[in-house]
Amino acid sequence: xxxxxxxxxxxxxxxxxxxxxxxxxxxxxxxxxxxxxxxxxxxxxxxxxxxxxxxxxxxxxxxxxxxxxxxxxxxxxxxxxxxxxxxxxxxxxxxxxxxxxxxxxxxxxxxxxxxxxxxxxxxxxxxxxxxxxxxxxxxxxxxxxxxxxxxxxxxxxxxxxxxxxxxxxxxxxxxxxxxxxxxxxxxxxxxxxxxxxxxxxxxxxxxxxxxxxxxxxxxxxxxxxxxxxxxxxxxxxxxxxxxxxxxxxxxxxxxxxxxxxxxxxxxxxxxxxxxxxxxxxxxxxxxxxxxxxxxxxxxxxxxxxxxxxxxxxxxxxxxxxxxxxxxxxxxxxxxxxxxxxxx
Amino acid sequence: xxxxxxxxxxxxxxxxxxxxxxxxxxxxxxxxxxxxxxxxxxxxxxxxxxxxxxxxxxxxxxxxxxxxxxxxxxxxxxxxxxxxxxxxxxxxxxxxxxxxxxxxxxxxxxxxxxxxxxxxxxxxxxxxxxxxxxxxxxxxxxxxxxxxxxxxxxxxxxxxxxxxxxxxxxxxxxxxxxxxxxxxxxxxxxxxxxxxxxxxxxxxxxxxxxxxxxxxxxxxxxxxxxxxxxxxxxxxxxxxxxxxxxxxxxxxxxxxxxxxxxxxxxxxxxxxxxxxxxxxxxxxxxxxxxxxxxxxxxxxxxxxxxxxxxxxxxxxxxxxxxxxxxxxxxxxxxxxxxxxxxxxxxxxxxxxxxxxxxxxxxxxxxxxx
Numbered sequence: 001x002x003x004x005x006x007x008x009x010x011x012x013x014x015x016x017x018x019x020x021x022x023x024x025x026x027x028x029x030x031x032x033x034x035x036x037x038x039x040x041x042x043x044x045x046x047x048x049x050x051x052x053x054x055x056x057x058x059x060x061x062x063x064x065x066x067x068x069x070x071x072x073x074x075x076x077x078x079x080x081x082x083x084x085x086x087x088x089x090x091x092x093x094x095x096x097x098x099x100x101x102x103x104x105x106x107x108x109x110x111x112x113x114x115x116x117x118x119x120x121x122x123x124x125x126x127x128x129x130x131x132x133x134x135x136x137x138x139x140x141x142x143x144x145x146x147x148x149x150x151x152x153x154x155x156x157x158x159x160x161x162x163x164x165x166x167x168x169x170x171x172x173x174x175x176x177x178x179x180x181x182x183x184x185x186x187x188x189x190x191x192x193x194x195x196x197x198x199x200x201x202x203x204x205x206x207x208x209x210x211x212x213x214x215x216x217x218x219x220x221x222x223x224x225x226x227x228x229x230x231x232x233x234x235x236x237x238x239x240x241x242x243x244x245x246x247x248x249x250x251x252x253x254x255x256x257x258x259x260x261x262x263x264x265x266x267x268x269x270x271x272x273x274x275x276x277x278x279x280x281x282x283x284x285x286x287x288x289x290x291x292x293x294x295x296x297x298x299x300x301x302x303x304x305x306x307x308x309x310x311x312x313x314x315x316x317x318x319x320x321x322x323x324x325x326x327x328x329x330x331x332x333x334x335x336x337x338x339x340x341x342x343x
Numbered sequence: 344x345x346x347x348x349x350x351x352x353x354x355x356x357x358x359x360x361x362x363x364x365x366x367x368x369x370x371x372x373x374x375x376x377x378x379x380x381x382x383x384x385x386x387x388x389x390x391x392x393x394x395x396x397x398x399x400x401x402x403x404x405x406x407x408x409x410x411x412x413x414x415x416x417x418x419x420x421x422x423x424x425x426x427x428x429x430x431x432x433x434x435x436x437x438x439x440x441x442x443x444x445x446x447x448x449x450x451x452x453x454x455x456x457x458x459x460x461x462x463x464x465x466x467x468x469x470x471x472x473x474x475x476x477x478x479x480x481x482x483x484x485x486x487x488x489x490x491x492x493x494x495x496x497x498x499x500x501x502x503x504x505x506x507x508x509x510x511x512x513x514x515x516x517x518x519x520x521x522x523x524x525x526x527x528x529x530x531x532x533x534x535x536x537x538x539x540x541x542x543x544x545x546x547x548x549x550x551x552x553x554x555x556x557x558x559x560x561x562x563x564x565x566x567x568x569x570x571x572x573x574x575x576x577x578x579x580x581x582x583x584x585x586x587x588x589x590x591x592x593x594x595x596x597x598x599x600x601x602x603x604x605x606x607x608x609x610x611x612x613x614x615x616x617x618x619x620x621x622x623x624x625x626x627x628x629x630x631x632x633x634x635x636x637x638x639x640x641x642x643x644x645x646x647x648x649x650x651x652x653x654x655x656x657x658x659x660x661x662x663x664x665x666x667x668x669x670x671x672x673x674x675x676x677x678x679x680x681x682x683x684x685x686x687x688x689x690x691x692x693x694x695x696x697x698x699x700x701x702x703x704x705x706x707x708x709x710x711x712x
Contacts, residue, residue, distance in 0.1 A: 084549065085549060086543075086548065086549040087520065087545060087546070087547035087548065087549075088542075088543030088544070088545040088547070088548040088549065089543065089549075155569070155573060156573075159573075160573070185556070187511060187556070189513050189556075189557065189559055189574055189577075190510075190513065190574050190575050190576060190577075191513075191559070191570065191573040191574035191575075191577070193559050193570070193573075193574070271562065275558075275559045275560060275570075276518035276559070276560030276561065276562070276566075277518075277550065277553035277558045277559065277560045278549070278553060279549070279553055279554060280553050280554060280555075280556045280558070281554075281556065283556065285556075286556035287553075287556065287558065287559050287560070296562075297518040297519050297560065297562050298518065298519055298520060298547065300419070300420055300423065300519065300520075301420040301421075301422050301423070301519045301520030301521060301546065301547070302422065302520060302547075303422070303520045303545060303546050303547050307520075307547070
């Protein structure tokens with residue numbers, strides 16, 4: 001069978017190569033060269049397909065949102081317009097959802113990054129070998145827990161036990177301080193469903209991602225760097241702080257951006273704990289929406305064409321925000337790389 | 344290298360035999376259907392989730408009535424069902440909300456047939472309160488966020504002797520578009536002009552309680568029920584069938600006649616009887632805030648949507664009409680619906696539906712004789 005396949009190719013090859021009679025081994029080699037080209041083409045097609053896919057998604061959400069873009073223009077996403085999300089009147093403004101996405105993701109990152117980097121440093125530099133493997137496994141397992149499980153655990157355990165008391169304390173303390181009251185005005189619903197709940201659940205979800213990627217980054221730093229630093233008389237702490245972190249900064253930044261991407265796109269867990277309401281002001285102690293969760297909630301049963309179109313426009317915004325994030329991430333990583341190369 | 348090639352050929356050969364082995368099996372399962380020459384019929388429907396439990400049961404029961412007919416119904420929501428029948432991707436649709444004028448213009452032969460009615464009930468979570476009574480204006484004020492605390496005198500007046508907490512009222516509502524929301528807001532709109540004009544009536548609205556941070560949205564009946572059960576001092580609304588099957592306490596209401604009623608088969612039948620003559624030429628009717636002495640005030644019909652004229656496959660049309668008339672008239676089917684918490688049609692409405700089914704044509708011929 002293999003011969004028969006070979007013979008179908010041979011005439012073509014031999015005509016290309018003139019009428020020599022190459023050995024089996026040489027023919028095999030040529031065939032493989034040929035195969036190389038086929039292989040390369042296949043890979044090229046595969047990667048072009050992903051580009052095509054992105055373009056098709058972009059086209060689809062661009063055309064799908066035409067109605068809403070024409071009707072509302074820039075008012076759809078600008079914060080200084082009084083926000084309305086009213087399917088009964090067909091008036092839509094996406095700012096509350098955009099704000100919800102940004103505030104929950106940013107709080108999540110602010111809380112998760114120090115933790116994650118600390119975990120990464122411990123696992124890569126300080127943990128005794130007995131602890132290292134089990135802890136590594138645990139962190140990676142956490143990253144693989146499905147988001148609906150985080151959501152369920154959030155509703156039944158985390159919200160009543162942790163978020164509600166925190167919310168009560170925050171509302172009572174900083175809730176009435178002028179300026180801060182914008183962000184911390186109470187009361188929080190007793191069940192704890194709020195933007196803060198979503199942010200804290202997201203913190204748990206992105207921490208393992210950032211931690212495990214940062215750990216990989218730190219472990220990839222050559223031993224010589226550590227040895228050189230220690231040989232100069234630096235303490236382990238100084239080695240971590242002054243040598244390893246600057247060396248791995250671009251990788252850690254990449255991990256943070258990865259976490260941000262997960263946070264802003266997270267749908268299921270957020271929908272389960274954020275309360276799913278629109279236009280409830282800026283306080284993190286109140287229920288709200290994120291861009292992903294408003295689409296998940298309303299798209300299937302959108303009331304009118306305008307409603308559908310407005311939801312698709314939110315998808316467009318989410319898409320653009322993700323692209324912008326990626327660009328910023330690349331630029332940050334590149335600039336950090338330039339700096340470390342320079343020094 | 345040679346071994347690798349041999350190995351890959353073995354795999355290819357195995358795959359081929361595996362596929363070859365499957366092919367006869369596949370044909371053998373499809374043959375009987377083909378042999379019966381169109382006698383075995385599958386009807387596909389989609390739409391409202393509200394009647395999904397009873398339709399699923401009915402479709403099972405109908406197997407023993409007409410073994411050749413298989414009916415599939417997918418609960419994708421009323422809006423999805425309307426879209427599906429307008430796109431001709433289903434044989435029939437289910438819907439709690441009425442078709443709009445422009446949809447009738449697109450397909451003038453669409454017909455809505457009332458199948459069942461259901462009640463929407465206000466559910467609450469008040470620790471230590473076993474029985475709560477509300478009336479229309481108070482409900483409007485609560486959902487308008489005019490009344491924001493449980494110890495408000497308006498609520499206390501309706502519940503003498505009940506110790507209501509001094510706590511803010513959390514309002515739970517649907518976050519997805521829903522026929523349940525449409526029925527519930529229609530009731531609030533029927534009670535209050537202010538609600539109708541400033542908030543509105545529909546499958547999805549902007550809830551006033553959201554503005555001051557005391558609203559929570561939940562997806563589907565389970566989402567609202569979960570939000571209410573997880574939140575002390577919350578109030579929300581779900582379908583009676585859902586509240587019953589999950590043992591969620593719901594409030595009694597003062598109806599339009601001024602009597603305190605609870606949602607059950609009797610009060611639902613009373614409301615439907617009060618509006619039995621309210622059907623228009625499209626065979627739709629509201630059963631909102633019914634004037635009967637015992638009427639439960641928050642109710643709505645759920646409909647099947649079928650084609651009256653544009654039917655090509657007459658066997659399918661006949662099967663669908665027979666199924667619909669069985670569902671409306673069979674006592675066992677009615678019993679099943681009542682067990683699940685739905686209200687079955689009063690006789691006057693049944694006759695309207697049966698008469699409409701007689702009028703359906705396929706290729707210009709009447710289908711039912």
